[in-house]
Amino acid sequence: MPSLADQGQPQPSLLALSSPKWRSALARVRTGRNGSGSRSVLLGVAGFLFLAAAFGISYRIVTYFKGVPEIGPLLAGKLLAMAFLAFGGILLLSNLVAALSTFFLAKDLDMLVAAPLDWGRFYLMKLGETVIHSSWMVALLAAPLLAAYGIAWGGGIFFPIIAAAALIPFFVIPGVIGAAVTLLLVNIFPARRARDLLGLVTLLAAGGLVVFLRFLQPEQLARPEGFESLVDFIAVLRSPSHPLLPSEWASAMLMNWLTRVGDPLPVVLLWTTAAAFVVLGAALHRRLFMSGFARAQEGADSNIRGARWDWVARRVMRGVPPMRREFILKDLRVFFRDSTQWSQLILLGVLVVVYLFNIKALPLFTGEEVPVFLMTLIVFLNQGLAGFVIAAVAARFIFPSISLEGRQMWLLRSSPLDPRAMLRSKYVVGMLPLVILALGLTVTTNVMLRASSFMMAVSVATVLGYTLAVGGLALGIGTLYPQYDTENAAQIPTSFGGLVFMLLAIALLGAIIVLEALPVTDHLRAARAGGPAGLGPQGIAAFTGVALLMLVAGIVPVRMAAKRLATLEV
Amino acid sequence: MIRLQGVVKRYGKFEAVKGIDLHVKRGELFAFLGPNGAGKTTTMRMIAGILAPTSGQIEVGGVDIVANPMLAKAKLGFIPDRPFVYDKLTGAEFLRFTAALYGQDGPEIEARMDELLTLFELAPWKHELTESYSHGMRQKLIISSAFVHRPDVIVVDEPMVGLDPKSARLLKTLFRRFVDRGGTILMSTHTLEIVEGFCDRIGIIRHGELAACGSLAELREQASSDGAALEELFLRLTGEHVEHDLDAVLG
Numbered sequence: 001m002p003s004l005a006d007q008g009q010p011q012p013s014l015l016a017l018s019s020p021k022w023r024s025a026l027a028r029v030r031t032g033r034n035g036s037g038s039r040s041v042l043l044g045v046a047g048f049l050f051l052a053a054a055f056g057i058s059y060r061i062v063t064y065f066k067g068v069p070e071i072g073p074l075l076a077g078k079l080l081a082m083a084f085l086a087f088g089g090i091l092l093l094s095n096l097v098a099a100l101s102t103f104f105l106a107k108d109l110d111m112l113v114a115a116p117l118d119w120g121r122f123y124l125m126k127l128g129e130t131v132i133h134s135s136w137m138v139a140l141l142a143a144p145l146l147a148a149y150g151i152a153w154g155g156g157i158f159f160p161i162i163a164a165a166a167l168i169p170f171f172v173i174p175g176v177i178g179a180a181v182t183l184l185l186v187n188i189f190p191a192r193r194a195r196d197l198l199g200l201v202t203l204l205a206a207g208g209l210v211v212f213l214r215f216l217q218p219e220q221l222a223r224p225e226g227f228e229s230l231v232d233f234i235a236v237l238r239s240p241s242h243p244l245l246p247s248e249w250a251s252a253m254l255m256n257w258l259t260r261v262g263d264p265l266p267v268v269l270l271w272t273t274a275a276a277f278v279v280l281g282a283a284l285h286r287r288l289f290m291s292g293f294a295r296a297q298e299g300a301d302s303n304i305r306g307a308r309w310d311w312v313a314r315r316v317m318r319g320v321p322p323m324r325r326e327f328i329l330k331d332l333r334v335f336f337r338d339s340t341q342w343s344q345l346i347l348l349g350v351l352v353v354v355y356l357f358n359i360k361a362l363p364l365f366t367g368e369e370v371p372v373f374l375m376t377l378i379v380f381l382n383q384g385l386a387g388f389v390i391a392a393v394a395a396r397f398i399f400p401s402i403s404l405e406g407r408q409m410w411l412l413r414s415s416p417l418d419p420r421a422m423l424r425s426k427y428v429v430g431m432l433p434l435v436i437l438a439l440g441l442t443v444t445t446n447v448m449l450r451a452s453s454f455m456m457a458v459s460v461a462t463v464l465g466y467t468l469a470v471g472g473l474a475l476g477i478g479t480l481y482p483q484y485d486t487e488n489a490a491q492i493p494t495s496f497g498g499l500v501f502m503l504l505a506i507a508l509l510g511a512i513i514v515l516e517a518l519p520v521t522d523h524l525r526a527a528r529a530g531g532p533a534g535l536g537p538q539g540i541a542a543f544t545g546v547a548l549l550m551l552v553a554g555i556v557p558v559r560m561a562a563k564r565l566a567t568l569e570v
Numbered sequence: 571m572i573r574l575q576g577v578v579k580r581y582g583k584f585e586a587v588k589g590i591d592l593h594v595k596r597g598e599l600f601a602f603l604g605p606n607g608a609g610k611t612t613t614m615r616m617i618a619g620i621l622a623p624t625s626g627q628i629e630v631g632g633v634d635i636v637a638n639p640m641l642a643k644a645k646l647g648f649i650p651d652r653p654f655v656y657d658k659l660t661g662a663e664f665l666r667f668t669a670a671l672y673g674q675d676g677p678e679i680e681a682r683m684d685e686l687l688t689l690f691e692l693a694p695w696k697h698e699l700t701e702s703y704s705h706g707m708r709q710k711l712i713i714s715s716a717f718v719h720r721p722d723v724i725v726v727d728e729p730m731v732g733l734d735p736k737s738a739r740l741l742k743t744l745f746r747r748f749v750d751r752g753g754t755i756l757m758s759t760h761t762l763e764i765v766e767g768f769c770d771r772i773g774i775i776r777h778g779e780l781a782a783c784g785s786l787a788e789l790r791e792q793a794s795s796d797g798a799a800l801e802e803l804f805l806r807l808t809g810e811h812v813e814h815d816l817d818a819v820l821g
Contacts, residue, residue, distance in 0.1 A: 326670030330659065337658040337699070407654035411715070414618040414648035415671035416640040566639075569621045 095178025169274030406484030419565035476557020647716030
């Protein structure tokens, strides 16, 4: 069948077709809808610091590798290939999710499908949208790394163009794969079921990817002594992880430029594969899109899960007043029935596994005796690391809880529900699993690190107090910076409010560690001198300060949130 | 039952509601009419306690909604214009949750829920997630939730949108019986035939002000147009009576 363009139907250009998207983006920037001046400054500073730190670390590593005699370029090439492999994995996963949204769930689809629009243009427009949505974050992450390579290896002024030439096809290929897989999935399952399925598959794959990359132990590249012989080490460096992966071609293309090797094969492979993929993807789209789109209009999920647990929960909470009980039950039901929420538990599991693996991988118990000072220092710093994990989990699970009420806020605000009761319910539901996780993580890692009873007591008390405080902080900041229009819970922590929360949570953690350093050092000194290891007045003052800080950090934001909710206008 | 005194609502420099005075009595069915953007929904949302008035006073059942929101809201059932419910709750769970927000639960509420779900023909979908409900079914579920705790006052924004003729008729009968038994209803609508012959009094809002208020007969008198249909009356009172060159538009 000839396309509409062939039939003489005038077609808009891709630029005109995508104008609502880019014009909206421009308008947002122009009107400052994303925030006030101070918000933009904070975001800008945080972004700059992040990029500067990423560049600094990358530059150090790259220059170190470059300085290794004989195998420097091999090491640098291998590291770049590993980075591109990780980027490729992230791109594939994010394209899967983005393609489902842009091709089957977006709000503009009814209008576009109803318009006499050529299928080819529609495909290219939606593919472009998917690729941009999925790749901007990776591009941002890749920029400091590639800048470090370019500067360290003297890539010259044309290196940015070469980097862009490597990145564009590298971004397009997973975009086409994501769109094609989504197309096939939607033709098998209705879009909403496919979204559940995709969410789950994506999270499992993301978890698997993190574990895989961690268990690859990239730090071994910097420790050749771990290999049987130098020949083994160089053999590992020379062999690509897989010669057919676009990540290998992209890294080879860049390394060829940097090391002045004139091999056109990676460039040809990258660009021809990307072009072939777009053509094949378009053909698949032409054949399957309309049937998939029709299926996407079909039913939503009407099944309910967890009826037995629901019955148990109702029995357990029989004595609780109806308002509080039903609020907690509602939160639990919505959480476990919404795959965008419960599936994040998988990521949490991955985080815990990687955390425990990292502790186990520490070269502490290899036969030689480790000084008490070093052990205590590691146990002390471990509580900081556990605190960071707790803050990240609170950002995922507690921070979005008020935002998720968004569209139903009319019901809560028009009913005689006390905002404080709502916050209490959210706090209880969020804190219970968080406290269990925090204590489990701290006690397990402390046992693995053979912590003294003093350090065990300090860690457990600190992490427990910090968890209770950070829960209040997450709830409070999540209420003060709500995202009522976001349907996907996973996107809420990445908002400006999420950044504010993480900055405050890390600042609190830093202050606690600084305050506690004093009594812990005193304890160590006393232990070394063989004297009594009790707390002096300074130690008591430090711990009191920590307790007060936690109280303020936990209570003040919740009070502010209660006031905000009481006057909230929706 | 509902009393508004000098109610003003400003959004920055824009004044959406400009000093409305209104008294809707017990046992009265009062309708707000007005063009899009006239301030109807803002006024209804202020009465429901979702928006705070910039100035003025709003009383529901003699209780100031700003000074004593919990007590005032306990007397009220609100039906918004857009039926947003929790997608991941079943119809029954949503009603049980709504009743609990008003401090009510137990066998009486379970029986009440069944009554309402049967009345609105939602009983077969009682245990299905609301994400599988149609727009009309969601609207009926929200109407049920407004009645579940037996309120004294119902504030309803565009009640008939999405309802089939049978449900619309049922709702009209339900509203009439509710006010006959001493309840009070304040509704806003664009469906003029519902207002005509159904509502006790009508208030016409234009540019955030109450342009006219009274029974249909009183409005005709105010507009000096004996026997005019409500549509004509509405257009005159709101100044929307503008002839367009439709031929030019239709080409």
